[in-house]
Amino acid sequence: MLIIETFQLLLAGFASALTPEHLLMAALGALIGTFVGVLPGLGPTSAIAILLPVTAVLEPTQGMIMLAGIYYGAMYGGSTTAILLNIPGELSSVPTCLDGYPLAKKGRGGPALGISALASFGAGVLGVIGLVFFAPILADQALKFGPPEYFALMILALTLMVSLSGGSLVKSFLMGAFGYSLALVGLGPSSGMPRFDYGVPALVGGFDMISIIIGLFAITEVLKGIDEKRTATLMGKPGSVYPKKEDLRVSAGPMLRGGIVGFFLGLLPGCSAAITSFLAYDMEKKLSKHPEKFGQGTIEGVAAPEAANNATSSAGFIPLFSLGIPSSPPLAILLAGLMIYGLTPGPVLFEQNASFVWTVIASMFVGNAMLLVLNLPMVWVWVKLTRVPYGIMAPIILMFCTIGAYSVRNSMFDVWVAFLFGGLGYVFSKYKWPVVPLVLCFILGPLLEESFIQTMAMGSGDLSIVLFRPLSLTILLAAGTLLIISMMLNRRTQQRLKEERDRGVDVA
Amino acid sequence: MRRPDNQPDFIGALLSMILGVFISFEAYRLEAFSTSLYVGDHTLPAILGLLFFMLGGVLLIQSFRVTEEASSPNPGPLLPGKRLRLLLCFLFLLLYVWLLGAIGYTMATLFVSFAFFILIGSYRWRTSIVYSVLLTGGLYVVFIYSLHITLPGGVLL
Numbered sequence: 001m002l003i004i005e006t007f008q009l010l011l012a013g014f015a016s017a018l019t020p021e022h023l024l025m026a027a028l029g030a031l032i033g034t035f036v037g038v039l040p041g042l043g044p045t046s047a048i049a050i051l052l053p054v055t056a057v058l059e060p061t062q063g064m065i066m067l068a069g070i071y072y073g074a075m076y077g078g079s080t081t082a083i084l085l086n087i088p089g090e091l092s093s094v095p096t097c098l099d100g101y102p103l104a105k106k107g108r109g110g111p112a113l114g115i116s117a118l119a120s121f122g123a124g125v126l127g128v129i130g131l132v133f134f135a136p137i138l139a140d141q142a143l144k145f146g147p148p149e150y151f152a153l154m155i156l157a158l159t160l161m162v163s164l165s166g167g168s169l170v171k172s173f174l175m176g177a178f179g180y181s182l183a184l185v186g187l188g189p190s191s192g193m194p195r196f197d198y199g200v201p202a203l204v205g206g207f208d209m210i211s212i213i214i215g216l217f218a219i220t221e222v223l224k225g226i227d228e229k230r231t232a233t234l235m236g237k238p239g240s241v242y243p244k245k246e247d248l249r250v251s252a253g254p255m256l257r258g259g260i261v262g263f264f265l266g267l268l269p270g271c272s273a274a275i276t277s278f279l280a281y282d283m284e285k286k287l288s289k290h291p292e293k294f295g296q297g298t299i300e301g302v303a304a305p306e307a308a309n310n311a312t313s314s315a316g317f318i319p320l321f322s323l324g325i326p327s328s329p330p331l332a333i334l335l336a337g338l339m340i341y342g343l344t345p346g347p348v349l350f351e352q353n354a355s356f357v358w359t360v361i362a363s364m365f366v367g368n369a370m371l372l373v374l375n376l377p378m379v380w381v382w383v384k385l386t387r388v389p390y391g392i393m394a395p396i397i398l399m400f401c402t403i404g405a406y407s408v409r410n411s412m413f414d415v416w417v418a419f420l421f422g423g424l425g426y427v428f429s430k431y432k433w434p435v436v437p438l439v440l441c442f443i444l445g446p447l448l449e450e451s452f453i454q455t456m457a458m459g460s461g462d463l464s465i466v467l468f469r470p471l472s473l474t475i476l477l478a479a480g481t482l483l484i485i486s487m488m489l490n491r492r493t494q495q496r497l498k499e500e501r502d503r504g505v506d507v508a
Numbered sequence: 509m510r511r512p513d514n515q516p517d518f519i520g521a522l523l524s525m526i527l528g529v530f531i532s533f534e535a536y537r538l539e540a541f542s543t544s545l546y547v548g549d550h551t552l553p554a555i556l557g558l559l560f561f562m563l564g565g566v567l568l569i570q571s572f573r574v575t576e577e578a579s580s581p582n583p584g585p586l587l588p589g590k591r592l593r594l595l596l597c598f599l600f601l602l603l604y605v606w607l608l609g610a611i612g613y614t615m616a617t618l619f620v621s622f623a624f625f626i627l628i629g630s631y632r633w634r635t636s637i638v639y640s641v642l643l644t645g646g647l648y649v650v651f652i653y654s655l656h657i658t659l660p661g662g663v664l665l
Contacts, residue, residue, distance in 0.1 A: 057655050170567045171517075174524050177559050180552070181531060188549030191541045195549060196534055219601070226594055226628055391629020392639065395621045399647055402604065402617075407657050412609055419601045431516040449552045461546035 006132050013358030017065060017366045025062045026363055029055075029069020030076075030370040037077015038382045039393055044090060045329040045436075047074035049217035050397060052337050053210055053404030060341040064360045067337045069367040071330060072120065075313060076371050079116040079306060080382055084109050090329070091493075092273035092309045094500060095281035099294060099301025111243040112302045113379055115251050117371050118243070119307035122255060124368035126263050127314025131361055134318050145347045147454035148466045152475035153346070154448040157325045159483045161437050172437045175428075179438035182207055183445025190453055202413040209336045209443060211405040211414040212421050216435045217333070218401045219422025222394045224429060242376070243299075251303035254284045262308030265489075266315030266327065268482055273312040273328055275489045278496045280308030317364065321345050321357065324447065329436045336443055340408075344447070512571040521567035528560030597627055613652075613659035618644045 016022065032054075036047035051070045055063040082093035083100035096116070103112045161172045185196040186206025197203040243251070258280035265271045265279070284304035285294045294301045316327040324346040326332040338345055349357055405418035428435050441448075459465035466472045512518035535553035542548025600623050607616035621643050625636035651657045 057657060168567075168570075170563055170570065171520070174520075174560065174563050174567065177556050177563065178527075181527070181556050181560075184553055184556075188538065188541075190547075191538075191549045193538065193541050193549060195538060195553070223594060223597065226597055227590060389629060391625065391631060394628045395624035395639075396643060398601065398624060399617055399621055399643060402608075403647065403651055403657065403659065406608075406659065407651075410658060412605060412660065415605050415608070419598075419605060422601070423598055431520065433520065452552060453547055456547040456551065461544060 003133065009354055009358040010128070010132055010362060012355060013360075013362035014365075016061065016355075016359040017362040022062065022065050022363065023366065025058070025066040026069040026366045026370050027374060029066035029071075030073040030367055030374055031069075033070035033073020033075075034077040034080070034371075034382060035073075035385065037074035038080045038385050039077075039388070039397075044071075044074040044078040045333055046217040046221045047077060048330055048333045048337075049213045050400055050404065052213065052333060052340075053407055055337065056210075056340055056408055061356065061359055064337070064341060064356075065363040065367070067334065068360065068363045069370060071334055072124070072364070072367045072371055075310065075330065076117060076120060077382070079120075079309075080113060080379075081386065083112045083116065083302065084383065085386060090274070091497065092277045092305075092312075092328075094274070094497065095277045095305035096302055096309070098281065098500070099296075099298050102295070102297030103299065103302065106297050108297070108299075110379065111247045111299060114243040114376060115247065115255070115299060115303050116306040117376055118251075119255050119259070119303060120310040121368050121372055123259055123262065123307060123310035123314045124365055126259060126311055127317050128361060128365050130263065130267070130315060130318055131321065134322065144471050146469075147451045147458060148469050148472040149475060150346070150447065150451035151455045152466055152472040152479070153323055153325065154444060154451060156323070156475055156479040156482070157440070157444055159479055159486055168432070171433050175434055176437040176441040179441030179443075180445045180448065182212070182438075183442050184449070189446070189450055202411070205409075207417055207442075208405075208408055208411070208414045209439075210340070210408045211418040212442060213333055213336055213439060214401045214405050215418040215421025216425040216428075216439060218397060218404075219418060220425030220429060220435075222397050222401075223422060223426040225390055225394055227426075247299050251299050254280075254300040254304035255307040257283065257287075258304035258307030259311040262311030263315045266312030267318055268327075268485065271312070271327065271482075271486055271489060272493075273309045273316075274497075275486075275493045276308040276312045277305035278493050279489075280304040282496070314364075317361075321349055321361075322347060324349075324444075326440065326443075329439075332436060332440050332443060336439075339443070346447075510572065513573060514571045517567055518571035521564045521571055524560050524564030524567065528557045528562075528564060530557075531560060532557030593627055597624065600624065600627070608660045612661045614644060614648060617647065 017026070032051060033047060036050055037044055039047075048067075048070055051074075052067070055066045055070070057063075058066060078088075078090060078093055079096060079100075081087045082096040084104050086097050086101040086104075088094045088097050100109070100112045100116075103109055158176070161169070161176055181196075183206075185203055186194070187204065188195050194204045258277075261280045261283065262273070262276040265276045266273070281294075281301065281304055284300055285291045288294065288300060290298075313328060313330070316331045319325045319327055320331050320335060322345075324335070324344065326335045335345060343349065343353055343356070401418060401422075402415055405415045406412065408414060425435055427433075455465060456463060466476065531553050535550045535557055538550035538553065539545070539548070542550055600620055604616055604620040607619065610616075611619075618640055622633075622636050622640035625631050625639045626633065629636075629639075631639065652659060
């Protein structure tokens with residue numbers, strides 16, 4: 001596929017995404033995504049998890065466009081709580097808090113939010129450009145992908161365990177294994193025999209990924225909120241959200257540098273936004289003529305990590321769409337959303353569903369633009385929303401989760417699963433067992449098993465066939481290299497997080 | 509016998525090892541339906557069973573070492589009041605699932621959301637009734653009336 005042909009597909013995607021009803025979906029998605037994203041204590045991952053079932057009632061294109069809006073809205077909502085309330089919904093927002101919150105205390109939270117939205121938009125543009133150039137290369141390789149290559153890709157996905165571990169690698173792998181085990185429940189792919197059902201008819205159909213996601217992210221968050229008795233205090237007035245010329249001038253360099261660092265490292269599966277946002281923040285501090293101002297409330301300290309965070313999120317779409325590997329927790333939930341619509345991200349995605357995929361990519365761009373057009377002028381509404389008492393929000397979220405879990409398959413079993421996993425997620429969180437590897441492996445489980453069985457069958461029970469095919473060997477070598485790189489970068493990030501924790505920053 | 513330095517991890521490790529044995533038994537059962545010893549529905553369960561057992565063993569050993577995580581300030585046990593509220597909320601969630609089937613979505617939501625407003629928000633019962641009626645009505649309009657989502661009817665609707 002030529003770049004020109006890709007460009008034409010992108011333009012067709014824009015034509016589809018820019019119809020009035022699709023624009024309405026993007027606007028609604030961006031609004032409700034931000035709405036849930038700004039609620040104290042709910043990070044972007046939980047926000048997307050809560051809203052994912054809402055999109056399931058729409059037709060596929062509309063649903064995906066709304067989901068794109070929700071994704072960007074929730075990400076922006078996460079930045080809003082980090083800047084205005086000093087609550088980093090995700091680890092990647094911690095560097096934003098370091099200068100964003102002091103700025104908010106000085107009454108300059110508005111420009112910080114404006115810079116954050118601009119950085120997000122710029123990073124979104126970079127992501128789309130990257131996909132335009134990268135997609136044709138991958139589409140050319142798609143036909144060379146057989147079961148051994150897919151199996152090698154699944155091994156590559158395991159490198160994510162390092163960046164998603166949150167400390168203990170053993171616990172991360174155990175949670176991953178738990179996710180794979182949950183994916184095994186139901187009918188076996190080769191014999192068609194029920195597995196792990198123990199005579200319970202509901203288990204023959206397997207677990208629904210949405211109910212597990214809702215349980216582990218949304219219900220767990222509510223239970224944690226009840227435990228912590230969450231209250232949010234807003235410091236100072238945000239001021240105008242439109243950055244001044246001076247703000248833009250001093251932020252341009254950090255935004256560009258942060259964006260480049262975030263984008264290129266974000267292309268590597270296993271390199272999370274937490275890694276790049278800390279790297280960008282530290283790099284900017286080193287390059288600055290006034291490093292002593294960092295941590296006291298400087299706009300460069302918001303621009304660099306926000307640009308890196310958003311650029312990594314946007315770049316993450318490239319390994320997600322092309323390899324089927326999500327590099328961050330929100331992208332893992334988005335992957336689940338894609339799969340609801342029967343889209344399995346991977347090398348053949350661009351070959352088989354080109355028009356739909358490019359509509360989704362264009363809608364990502366539209367969703368991002370919606371943020372600038374709709375969310376910035378409405379910042380006061382979001383600020384007021386952060387003051388909604390938790391005692392009102394929590395029951396609403398729980399009722400929402402119930403409808404979400406039930407409506408996917410009209411099954412009470414799924415509601416039981418969501419609530420039980422909500423309880424389990426609370427216990428996991430209490431004792432620092434990371435849940436993202438569980439979800440990731442649950443999503444990738446069926447793909448791993450299918451490619452594994454097919455590879456074993458191709459090699460007559462000998463898995464070494466993976467080592468004798470150039471493409472699968474290349475992927476395995478890349479997996480090994482990425483594992484080492486992500487271990488090094490992750491160690492550095494853990495060290496930085498520890499430093500910030502010691503300084504009293506409330507790190508999630 | 510020496511007590512583990514990280515008791516929650518110790519328990520987690522034991523549970524992982526038990527889960528490993530449990531999964532291995534299922535793999536053994538599934539092997540009977542397969543034509544090949546190495547390729548079939550039992551292969552991945554067998555690998556996972558082994559992995560659980562091995563990684564559980566590693567974590568078991570680690571739980572006896574004083575690590576940074578183990579020595580870091582523990583969140584500590586919940587205060588009795590908080591623990592009771594959390595437990596009640598969870599029990600009400602489970603009760604909600606049962607009520608959904610028994611008395612239907614609308615009545616179950618009205619009743620359970622009333623309980624949640626009292627439990628989580630500590631609102632007075634009159635305020636909680638108003639909030640629960642508004643919430644149930646709002647959700648009814650959005651999901652059942654506008655989006656035509658089918659929710660359990662039960663005997664009372």
